[in-house]
Amino acid sequence: MQVSSSSYASLLDYINSQSDDTSSKGLGKAGGISSLLQQNCVASNPVLTKMSREAEKSGIYKSTVTNTGSVLKYLETLTDKSSDSVFSKAEADGNTDEAVTKIGSLVVSYNKMISNLSEEGGKTNKAYLKSLFSTLENASGQLKKIGITVKSDGTLETDYATLCDADAADLKEAFGSGSSLAQALTKTVGEVNSASAKSSHLAQIYSTAYSNSGSYSQYDYIKHLYNTLA
Numbered sequence: 001m002q003v004s005s006s007s008y009a010s011l012l013d014y015i016n017s018q019s020d021d022t023s024s025k026g027l028g029k030a031g032g033i034s035s036l037l038q039q040n041c042v043a044s045n046p047v048l049t050k051m052s053r054e055a056e057k058s059g060i061y062k063s064t065v066t067n068t069g070s071v072l073k074y075l076e077t078l079t080d081k082s083s084d085s086v087f088s089k090a091e092a093d094g095n096t097d098e099a100v101t102k103i104g105s106l107v108v109s110y111n112k113m114i115s116n117l118s119e120e121g122g123k124t125n126k127a128y129l130k131s132l133f134s135t136l137e138n139a140s141g142q143l144k145k146i147g148i149t150v151k152s153d154g155t156l157e158t159d160y161a162t163l164c165d166a167d168a169a170d171l172k173e174a175f176g177s178g179s180s181l182a183q184a185l186t187k188t189v190g191e192v193n194s195a196s197a198k199s200s201h202l203a204q205i206y207s208t209a210y211s212n213s214g215s216y217s218q219y220d221y222i223k224h225l226y227n228t229l230a
């Protein structure tokens with residue numbers, strides 16, 4: 001990938017014209033030149049542009065993996081059938097505090113996951129969001145009964161007073177081992193988790209490749225030329 005000498009001159013002229021301004025803002029020549037060169041060099045190369053954009057999403061992908069993992073963990077806990085499970089204990093002593101805490105935490109993680117998917121964008125995530133919304137809408141009656149409302153943006157809103165007062169049987173019907181909602185969520189959220197883990201891995205590869213490629217003929221060379229002439 002080559003850049004003509006006229007491009008160098010044009011870019012250097014622009015850099016020199018901006019150097020006093022960047023210095024006055026406390027950025028200094030190093031910060032100003034790095035930022036400017038990254039913008040110009042990446043924009044001129046579609047491959048670097050893609051790598052840069054994917055690298056920037058690395059944090060979002062990691063967050064999605066974390067939040068989907070949390071949702072799956074809470075669903076696994078709530079659907080446990082063992083004798084010392086959340087609902088087994090609630091049915092035995094009538095205390096729903098643990099179940100309420102797990103459901104409340106699940107909703108918080110779920111909403112963060114929805115926010116992540118919306119931020120990531122793309123057709124695949126739109127399909128996931130549509131599927132999750134449809135699943136929740138189908139169970140809206142059960143959820144409303146325990147104080148959880150499905151909002152138009154796909155997130156969930158919790159009325160904690162209603163959730164805390166809900167019967168153990170209603171809580172179990174919504175999220176227990178026999179819940180079709182819990183099963184459907186586990187399936188779809190599991191798919192999102194796997195897809196996000198792959199995306200996170202690819203974003204890291206893109207980030208490394210972008211950093212290592214550095215487009216020396218453009219970025220490093222021009223930066224060196226500027227530092228030499230400055």
